[in-house]
Amino acid sequence: xxxxxxxxxxxxxxxxxxxxxxxxxxxxxxxxxxxxxxxxxxxxxxxxxxxxxxxxxxxxxxxxxxxxxxxxxxxxxxxxxxxxxxxxxxxxxxxxxxxxxxxxxxxxxxxxxxxxxxxxxxxxxxxxxxxxxxxxxxxxxxxxxxxxxxxxxxxxxxxxxxxxxxxxxxxxxxxxxxxxxxxxxxxxxxxxxxxxxxxxxxxxxxxxxxxxxxxxxxxxxxxxxxxxxxxxxxxxxxxxxxxxxxxxxxxxxxxxxxxxxxxxxxxxxxxxxxxxxxxxxxxxxxxxxxxxxxxxxxxxxxxxxxxxxxxxxxxxxxxxxxxxxxxxxxxxxx
Amino acid sequence: xxxxxxxxxxxxxxxxxxxxxxxxxxxxxxxxxxxxxxxxxxxxxxxxxxxxxxxxxxxxxxxxxxxxxxxxxxxxxxxxxxxxxxxxxxxxxxxxxxxxxxxxxxxxxxxxxxxxxxxxxxxxxxxxxxxxxxxxxxxxxxxxxxxxxxxxxxxxxxxxxxxxxxxxxxxxxxxxxxxxxxxxxxxxxxxxxxxxxxxxxxxxxxxxxxxxxxxxxxxxxxxxxxxxxxxxxxxxxxxxxxxxxxxxxxxxxxxxxxxxxxxxxxxxxxxxxxxxxxxxxxxxxxxxxxxxxxxxxxxxxxxxxxxxxxxxxxxxxxxxxxxxxx
Ligand SMILES: Cc1ncc(C[n+]2csc(CCOP(=O)(O)OP(=O)(O)O)c2C)c(N)n1
Ligand SMILES: [Mg+2]
Numbered sequence: 001x002x003x004x005x006x007x008x009x010x011x012x013x014x015x016x017x018x019x020x021x022x023x024x025x026x027x028x029x030x031x032x033x034x035x036x037x038x039x040x041x042x043x044x045x046x047x048x049x050x051x052x053x054x055x056x057x058x059x060x061x062x063x064x065x066x067x068x069x070x071x072x073x074x075x076x077x078x079x080x081x082x083x084x085x086x087x088x089x090x091x092x093x094x095x096x097x098x099x100x101x102x103x104x105x106x107x108x109x110x111x112x113x114x115x116x117x118x119x120x121x122x123x124x125x126x127x128x129x130x131x132x133x134x135x136x137x138x139x140x141x142x143x144x145x146x147x148x149x150x151x152x153x154x155x156x157x158x159x160x161x162x163x164x165x166x167x168x169x170x171x172x173x174x175x176x177x178x179x180x181x182x183x184x185x186x187x188x189x190x191x192x193x194x195x196x197x198x199x200x201x202x203x204x205x206x207x208x209x210x211x212x213x214x215x216x217x218x219x220x221x222x223x224x225x226x227x228x229x230x231x232x233x234x235x236x237x238x239x240x241x242x243x244x245x246x247x248x249x250x251x252x253x254x255x256x257x258x259x260x261x262x263x264x265x266x267x268x269x270x271x272x273x274x275x276x277x278x279x280x281x282x283x284x285x286x287x288x289x290x291x292x293x294x295x296x297x298x299x300x301x302x303x304x305x306x307x308x309x310x311x312x313x314x315x316x317x318x319x320x321x322x323x324x325x326x327x328x329x330x331x332x333x334x
Numbered sequence: 335x336x337x338x339x340x341x342x343x344x345x346x347x348x349x350x351x352x353x354x355x356x357x358x359x360x361x362x363x364x365x366x367x368x369x370x371x372x373x374x375x376x377x378x379x380x381x382x383x384x385x386x387x388x389x390x391x392x393x394x395x396x397x398x399x400x401x402x403x404x405x406x407x408x409x410x411x412x413x414x415x416x417x418x419x420x421x422x423x424x425x426x427x428x429x430x431x432x433x434x435x436x437x438x439x440x441x442x443x444x445x446x447x448x449x450x451x452x453x454x455x456x457x458x459x460x461x462x463x464x465x466x467x468x469x470x471x472x473x474x475x476x477x478x479x480x481x482x483x484x485x486x487x488x489x490x491x492x493x494x495x496x497x498x499x500x501x502x503x504x505x506x507x508x509x510x511x512x513x514x515x516x517x518x519x520x521x522x523x524x525x526x527x528x529x530x531x532x533x534x535x536x537x538x539x540x541x542x543x544x545x546x547x548x549x550x551x552x553x554x555x556x557x558x559x560x561x562x563x564x565x566x567x568x569x570x571x572x573x574x575x576x577x578x579x580x581x582x583x584x585x586x587x588x589x590x591x592x593x594x595x596x597x598x599x600x601x602x603x604x605x606x607x608x609x610x611x612x613x614x615x616x617x618x619x620x621x622x623x624x625x626x627x628x629x630x631x632x633x634x635x636x637x638x639x640x641x642x643x644x645x646x647x648x649x650x651x652x653x654x655x656x657x658x659x660x
Contacts, residue, residue: 067407104438112442117406118435122426128399129431135400136407139359139385146403159426162393166400169391323441324476326499332475333576333610334527 010219012286014060016294018218019281021056022274024298025076028085031302032075032092036253040310041092045106048076050216050248053273054179055080057221058147061229067117069130069148072107073179074119077149081114086305095312102315103323117146124150124159127176131167134174134238145232146174147225153184155198164206164240173232175225176240179215185251186259199242208240215243216273219280248272335518341511343485344374344450347492348412350521352382355410358496360387361397362414362450371416372452372511394424398449402431402501405447410496417459418451418467418505425470432501433476448495448502453481454545454596455628455644456509460635466596468543471503472573472603478502478526479573483547485515487571490524498526507544527575531584535566538590538654541581541607543570546594546645553650561655573603581607582615589620592654594645595627602627624657626650 010018029049035041048055059068059080070077075088083099091098092106099109107121117133120126130148137144154160155178167174178199182189195201200210213224221243228239246268250257257265278291324330338346352358360378362370366389369376379387390397394415401413415421421428428449435443455464471479478500482488488506495502532547533554542550547569554565566584570577585591591611593604608623626645634640 100438100440100442103440108438110439110442112439117403118439118443120431122430124395125399125426125431128393128396129403129406131396132400132403132405132411133407134403136404136409139404139409159395159399162391162396163399165391166393166396170388319440323436325478326436326444326446328441330475332574333578 010222014222015281015284016286016290017060018056018222019277019291020294020298021060021080022052022218022277023295024085024301025052025055025079026274027298027302028079028088029075031306032089033249035089035093035306041106042094043105044252045075045092046073046252047249048073048247050268050272051179051181051245052076053218053221053277054177054215054243054245057218058149058177058225061222061225062115062147063144065115065144066229067115067130067133067144067146069117069126069133069146070109070119071126071150072119072121073151074109075106078109078111078116078119081111081116083111083114083116084305085302086308087111089305089309090312093309094314095309096315097309097312098315101319103319123154124157126150127159127163128166130174131163131172134167134172135170137173138170143233144173145229147177148174149177149179151184152178152180152182152189152198154178155202156193164202164208164238167238168206168208171235171237173235174238175228175232176238178240178242179245180242181245181247183247183251197242199240203240206240208238211239211241213241213243215245216271216276218273218277335516337514338485338517339511340485340488340506340513340515341372341374343488343517344492344506345376345378347489348375348378349381350489351493351496352378352386357408358410358412359404360412360414361390361401363390363392363397363416365389365414370414372508374506374511375414394420395427398424398427399431401447401449402427402445405445406435406443410446412448412450412496415449415451417463418453419462419465421451421467421470428471428477428503429474433474437476444499445501446499448504450504450506452508453505454507454509455633455640456545458635458637458640461632464633464640466505466544468505468573469597469602472606473601476501477574479505480526480571481505481543481573482571483507483510483544483569486517486522487524489517490522491526491571493523494526497523502526505544509545513548527572527577529571529577529580530569531566531580532569533565533567535564536588537564538592538658539566539568539581539584539588540592540594540650540654541568541570541604542594543603544596546596549645549647550594550650552647553654556647556651557654563654563658565654570603578610582611585611585615586618589618590658591619591623592650592657593625594650595625596644597628599625599627599630621657621660624653626653
């Protein structure tokens with residue numbers, strides 16, 4: 001089978017992994033949305049529905065030990081590193097089984113053991129932080145790459161430019177991934193940006209290659225990721241990648257996204273990354289049975305996670321005062 | 335024992351820690367080859383090389399973000415923000431990133447780093463290069479805030495800050511860089527969260543930080559020599575953690591308390607201390623709690639103006655006299 005579905009550089013196993021990952025992100029986030037509608041997810045949440053190929057491609061290309069730095073739109077990137085759905089849904093639902101036991105919430109998903117070094121909710125903050133992790137790798141001769149995901153709107157904040165220059169002059173093993181979903185919160189990026197491609201058109205200013213890819217094609221994402229990681233591991237410095245995509249849902253929570261021109265969503269849904277990838281796999285000779293089995297397996301994981309989260313207790317209130325400082329507590333005086 | 339300037343003590347404190355621990359690295363603008371705009375890092379580049387002592391672009395967010403990312407993944411970075419006023423352009427890291435990552439991640443992320451800043455007035459630099467920003471930092475849960483006043487404290491508290499597992503804001507006073515003090519030979523390691531009684535006295539307690547410490551001492555000496563008033567002077571040294579025990583015990587002995595604060599008046603560290611004293615030592619007090627501060631204004635540049643607004647030893651003497659005679 002491996003030969004049949006893999007006429008090129010991407011093996012059959014990796015293709016199935018890309019598919020599995022994308023479906024898992026989609027199903028988990030759809031479930032998160034359902035739970036939100038049932039008032040079981042409190043606070044806010046930002047979904048990546050429609051953008052799964054980027055998270056899947058970059059994560060599947062990573063090695064163990066590589067580090068992900070995400071934004072508040074970070075569920076997909078977190079799940080893509082193998083974090084259990086239950087831990088993510090538990091955090092969204094403010095349960096004790098959540099990834100951070102409810103202390104962080106949807107916008108701050110972090111799982112250091114999976115290499116997910118945080119989800120950052122202040123636009124641009126994590127680009128310099130990813131530089132720092134990459135600097136540590138360079139300093140110690142470690143081989144890991146730091147991968148930093150952010151949106152199109154993030155390219156207009158100072159920290160983006162500071163980080164790009166910093167990474168370039170220090171030749172840091174960091175990969176910057178701009179997920180250009182055409183919108184900031186509600187305003188089209190084109191309305192507020194001096195260049196057409198908010199990330200790629202700035203690359204030259206930092207001596208970097210102009211890279212624009214189809215962010216809805218998991219294979220293209222994977223190939224781009226691989227070459228950027230190789231470059232970083234070789235010591236040749238950072239990359240800046242602009243992946244074109246579209247979010248199917250609103251910016252956050254129940255945003256109905258009325259600001260989008262008629263037909264735009266429908267056109268992008270034609271290019272739904274999962275739909276396209278499924279068709280590609282069938283075309284490459286993978287059987288429906290194999291794909292159905294993957295889909296079922298994921299549905300089962302999500303169903304079990306949902307049941308577990310609904311049954312999980314809320315966090316115990318004593319954690320309010322833990323981990324402010326490294327001694328485990330919050331004491332600021334004697 | 336040797337006499338050392340506060341400026342050289344910074345370099346010695348950093349060198350002591352870099353020699354001890356290969357994970358300690360130093361970054362900032364002009365800190366490597368140039369030795370820092372205040373010459374507080376002279377010799378470190380030569381001693382530890384370009385890998386460990388690294389010049390950065392004028393990118394305060396990149397400096398602090400990089401320090402944080404390195405700290406999260408195992409290094410012990412010391413980052414310099416040249417003038418403390420510039421903390422305002424990278425405030426996100428002080429307010430949102432350093433202090434909250436451990437809490438929000440339920441203890442998964444650790445940020446053991448030190449940010450050094452050139453703090454304080456007296457150099458006639460005007461309102462944007464003279465501020466004492468310890469109050470900005472003190473109000474954020476998750477940060478530690480250290481404000482040394484003497485060369486020996488600079489070394490010992492620097493060592494404590496570097497070895498501390500939390501983010502520590504280390505405020506070096508620009509007008510103290512040229513001052514000198516006796517420093518013992520060998521390794522010096524102090525403890526964060528410990529105030530120091532620099533002068534014992536029975537009539538009143540004066541609490542001070544950084545440049546206000548020598549002024550408080552001078553005032554206490556004059557009050558004693560000229561007026562027979564015997565003040566206890568405490569160098570608070572560390573705002574977070576805060577050594578309230580030393581302070582409350584002193585107030586219990588003297589029954590009177592003054593703060594000397596270089597900062598604009600509102601929401602000052604002195605107000606916080608006074609509120610603790612009012613809560614917990616009210617019945618020890620024989621009179622009002624009095625704060626001596628800079629008025630609530632931006633700092634003027636001209637020497638005659640700046641000298642008028644930052645608390646002086648004359649103003650301390652006068653305020654203590656007036657208060658105690660009422
Ligand atoms: C410094 C800062 N400014 C504004 C916001 C509010 N905000 C949150 S998300 C967002 C839009 C970001 O757009 P983009 O970078 O394209 O990411 P996307 O949400 O599309 O993934 C804004 C303005 C913020 N969180 N931080
Ligand atoms: Mg966007």
